[in-house]
Amino acid sequence: MTSVASSWVQRWSHLVPPDATVLDVACGSGRHVRWFAARGARVTGVDRDATAAEPLRDLAEIVVADIEHGAWPFAGRRFDAVVVTHYLWRALLPVLVGSVADGGVLIYETFADGNQTIGKPSNPDFLLRPGELLQAVSGLRVIAYEDGFVDNPERFVQRITAMRLGDGSPLHPRLRLSPGAGAADG
Numbered sequence: 001m002t003s004v005a006s007s008w009v010q011r012w013s014h015l016v017p018p019d020a021t022v023l024d025v026a027c028g029s030g031r032h033v034r035w036f037a038a039r040g041a042r043v044t045g046v047d048r049d050a051t052a053a054e055p056l057r058d059l060a061e062i063v064v065a066d067i068e069h070g071a072w073p074f075a076g077r078r079f080d081a082v083v084v085t086h087y088l089w090r091a092l093l094p095v096l097v098g099s100v101a102d103g104g105v106l107i108y109e110t111f112a113d114g115n116q117t118i119g120k121p122s123n124p125d126f127l128l129r130p131g132e133l134l135q136a137v138s139g140l141r142v143i144a145y146e147d148g149f150v151d152n153p154e155r156f157v158q159r160i161t162a163m164r165l166g167d168g169s170p171l172h173p174r175l176r177l178s179p180g181a182g183a184a185d186g
Contacts, residue, residue: 005035006085008109012144012161015105016041020080023099025067026087030056036083046073067092080104086111088126093136100164106140108133109159112147118154133160141165 005013009032016022018040024032027045029052036043043060047053050064065073068089078101088110100106113129116122134145140162147158 003029003031003034005031006109008146008159008161009035009083009085009107012105012107013039015107015143015161015163016081020104021101022081022083023074023079024060025082025084025092025096027056027062028052030059032083032085033060036081041081044074044079074099078102078104082106082108084108084110088128090125097137097140100140100162102164102166104164105143106137106160106162106164108161109157112156112158118156127156128158133158137162139164 013035016036016039020036020041022036022041022043024030024036024043024045027033027047028049030045033043033045033056037059044063045053045056045060046063046065046067048064048066053062053064056062063073067073068091072092072095077099079099080101081104082096082099084096084107086109096108097106111121111127113124113127116124116127121127130147133147134142137160141164143161143163145158145160149156
C-alpha cells in the first residue's frame with residue numbers, strides 16, 4: 001500500500017482548514033492521517049488493526065475499534081472533515097455522513113462495481129453499486145463525484161466530495177473547484 005495521499009484526497013484537501021478536526025476512517029498505516037496532520041489539522045484515526053495504527057499516536061488521536069461489529073466510537077462527535085478511502089461497510093454510510101459537522105466535508109473514495117473484472121476486491125459486498133455514494137450523501141451538497149475506471153493502479157472507483165451546509169448557508173469561499181481556480185477567468 002502506498003504512503004502517498006490519494007490524488008482525490010489531495011485534490012479536495014483545500015476544503016479542509018489547517019486547524020480542522022479530521023476523522024480518517026479505516027486509517028490503516030495512516031497515509032491520510034499523516035497528510036492532514038502535516039497540513040495542521042487535528043486528526044483522529046480509527047482502525048481495527050492496532051499494530052498498523054500504533055505508530056500514528058504521536059500525530060493523531062488513534063482509536064482502535066471494530067467499527068463493523070462494535071459500537072461507533074464517536075457517538076455525539078462531528079468532524080470538520082471525514083475521510084474514507086478503500087473502505088466500505090454499507091451499514092456505516094449514514095453514520096459517516098452524520099459525522100460531518102456543519103460546514104464540514106466528506107471526502108470518500110473506494111472500489112466500485114466493475115472492479116471484479118480486473119482484480120481485488122471482487123466481492124460485491126465491498127464494491128459500490130452505480131450511484132450508491134450519491135444516494136448515501138443525501139442532505140449534503142455534492143461538490144464533485146466520479147464513477148468509473150482509473151489507471152495506476154487500474155481499478156474501478158466511486159469517489160465523492162460533499163459538504164454539509166447549514167440551512168440557507170451560501171457556499172463557503174474556500175469552495176473552489178481547485179486551488180486558484182478562476183484566477184485567469186476574469
